[in-house]
Amino acid sequence: MQLKNQVEWALHCCAILAGLGPNRYLPTRDLAELHGVPKEYLSKALQALSHAGIVDGTLGPSGGYRLARTAGAITFLDIVEAVEGKQSSFVCTEIRRNNPCRGSMTPGAGDARPCAIARVMWAADQAWRKSLSGVTLAELAKTLEKTVPASLLKKTAAWVEART
């Protein structure tokens, strides 16, 4: 069980977009170069973000992507779900219904509540999502300022700025 690599790419791209000046757009090509990932495939992840309303894209020269909301209003969960989907990591296939001892029970009888095993797994999934929803891009930016060398932050900001 492993998240797609596009989740990692999408998060890093959003972190960069969060540092953009107002009304500036950064194109896929530069996001791909900055992170050393294939442009065409990264494009799919950015389209997913766009479809989810997290970024918006604009066409033509000087086009590209920017955040669709303020960095404080975008959580890790928003981004992860945009790329990975909202379905729980645990899928209950109701194998309890295969129990031969149910025999003559009318189908569905005793299934008033979801499978107890599934409920535990789903609760864990919810805990995961709650944790992800507790961190915004704004908070990530703050952490980066504290932990990434100032020189690198400055250089990167300039590199990006020159391409918007």
Add this chain to the structure above:
Amino acid sequence: MQLKNQVEWALHCCAILAGLGPNRYLPTRDLAELHGVPKEYLSKALQALSHAGIVDGTLGPSGGYRLARTAGAITFLDIVEAVEGKQSSFVCTEIRRNNPCRGSMTPGAGDARPCAIARVMWAADQAWRKSLSGVTLAELAKTLEKTVPASLLKKTAAWVEART
């Protein structure tokens, strides 16, 4: 991102094994029939549980599997990790190192701390695991007694008993 179906199978099998009498063994064939899943493939999941020390298997006629510890000492996390592995769902490929602005930085400089994005993702993974580690097979059994019709519980127990 989806857990393997063997996770679901393993959890259901452990729930059944938790109801076994002392020194009784239930073979793969019956666990497969009870859940309506292919015996040969289920066998792989049971082997994973065995390798993790959650169940132990014994050979020969009247052989099969039983829990290796009391139901109260086995958590959902134990079972999930036995089948799915202990690796985090998020794998950091360190794409921050591909930033061309790092240019002449000595390799590894500024990487004293793990990637901030990875740390958030790993914290969520930990929250998921913590949730799973909070429920034991004993607690599951209690829930089942409350939510599954008594008649079905009784029939199933008899079905299993007859095969140990």
Add this chain to the structure above:
DNA sequence: CTTAATAAGGATATTTGTTATCCGTAATAG
């Protein structure tokens, strides 16, 4: 001692999902 039943595990398909590339279309700034 013999026989049947079992876990264990290797080898190998089959199917599905991820990863990636390629190309065509429409929109947009200069």
Add this chain to the structure above:
DNA sequence: CTATTACGGATAACAAATATCCTTATTAAG
């Protein structure tokens, strides 16, 4: 008008999950 871009469809390459088959060693029961 032209170059640049997002968008989206089609498809190929690769990896992982799913499943089956077969051999071996061990054990209980007759």
